Structure formats: structure tokens, C-alpha cells
Amino acid sequence: MNTSPEQKLAYQKRLNRELKELFVLTRGRIHRADYFLMCIMIKGVDEIMALIPEEPVWWLIIAIPLWILSFYIGLCAMTKRLRDIGLSGWMLIPAYLFIGAGFIGTEIVEDMTLKVSLLGVMLIPFIILLFWPPQRKDNKYGPYDEFSIFNGAGAYNKKKANKPQGE
Template identity: 30%
Template structure:
């Protein structure tokens, strides 16, 4: 059972580690809010302001999720920045941005983070997520 504070910690902090399940749940929450935000008509400056008022916090939450998942794998959370920039700015062979290429790269990137197993031992980012944690203390390699 996931406690509510564990979910909010996963969404709003880039510290520590999260497992695959928490990552997928967080990604689902971000996707649901993004889809709902996409229903807002971008009419005039108020629509644009509302668009960015929703999307920027979602981007922050997405970076927090990716950073913690990368920590669980044993990598720096800063890898989320260039990886996301490459995924979002993927040009097509014709030199223009293509939605299909971007979606495919998103699926590959987030899919890899969702299935890549985390380290089962204590690493420099902390103890393993609670599902893998030992009841007798941190494990050593």
C-alpha cells in the first residue's frame, strides 16, 4: 500500500529514489492532468497564460519523477534534462518537428525508465524503495 505522503514526495521532490511502480503511477497522474489541460481552448492571452500555468508545474513534477527514478538506477538526476530536451526537440529527417517522432522517443525513454530495474542495494542517493528495502538495515554490495 502506498501512503499519500509517499506519492506527494515522489511528485514534488527530486531527492531520494522511487521504484518502477511509483514512477508509472506518477507518470499516469501527470499524463491525466496534461490531457485535461489539453481540453482548455487556447483563446487569447488568458488561454495561453492558463496553458503555461498548468504545463510548467507539470514539467517540474515530471523532472522530479525522472530524477528519482534515475537515482534508483544509480544515475544522476541531471540526466533527465538532456534526455528530455532530446526527446522533445527531435527533428524529423526533413528538418521540421514531428509529433510521431516525439511520441516514439517519449515511449522509448519513459518505457526504459519504467522497466529498468533499480539497484537493490544502498547507493549514493539513499536506500532502495521500501518494497526492496531490508528490514535489518541497508544492504552492501
């Protein structure tokens, strides 16, 4: 399938806008695949933070800003994913309390089996948001859009091309 330069430029502009909205803004909705991408990126930042030396200077210069950035990106992603489901972003408060309790519990508990269990329990909000189906219609948080970073404009344009004329 040949695409014109105008179509490629339109796709690039849309992709740039989507990436900016994906990382920076809390408004709108995101698809499950985009949410998964965000979770992987946050996990990557977490792995980078594990490599940072434990001296306070390194933590002050690198680790704390990285943690704040990954926390904000995760907050944006979870808020948008909740909106895609049709729920308010305020539903994150119980989820973060749940996750925070799990983190505190893993620091207090000595038994490794219980620690692993608590880590598994902490993943429940992430897994729910990953697999819960979206509202496939416009809702009060934004219009339903078939475009996703993983789907790409090719899938989006293919579906548009298959629609009968006049729609």
C-alpha cells in the same frame, strides 16, 4: 489479517509523507510503479490541457501553470527514477534534449508517418526508466526501500513479518 489502529495510522502517515516526497521533492528514489503512476498523472494533465480553449487568457491562467506543474513533477519523477537505478539526475539533460528534439521535429515534419515515428522515439527515455531494474541495495542517493505506493504497506509489512526475529 487484522491490523491495529496504530498500524493503520503509521501506514497513513507514511503514505502521506511518501506522496509529498513523490510530488514535490527531487531527493531520494522512487520505484518503477511510482514512476508509472507519475507518467499516467502527467498524461492526464496533458489531456486536460487539450480541452482548454485556445484564447490567450485561458492559456495564461490555466494552461501555462498546469504545464509548469506537470513539467516539474515529471522532472522530479525522472530524477528520482534515475537515482533508483544508480545514476545522477544530471543524466536528464541528454534525455530532455532528446525529447525536445522530438517535439521540434514533430512540428517541422509534414509526413504523418514520420511524425508518429518521432513521437515513438521521444518515448524511449520514459520507457527505459520504466523498465530498467532498480539497485536493490542502498546507494549514494538513498536507501533501498521495498515500500511503493502501488505495493502498499500490506506488502511491506508482510515481508517484514516473514523475516526471522533479530533482523
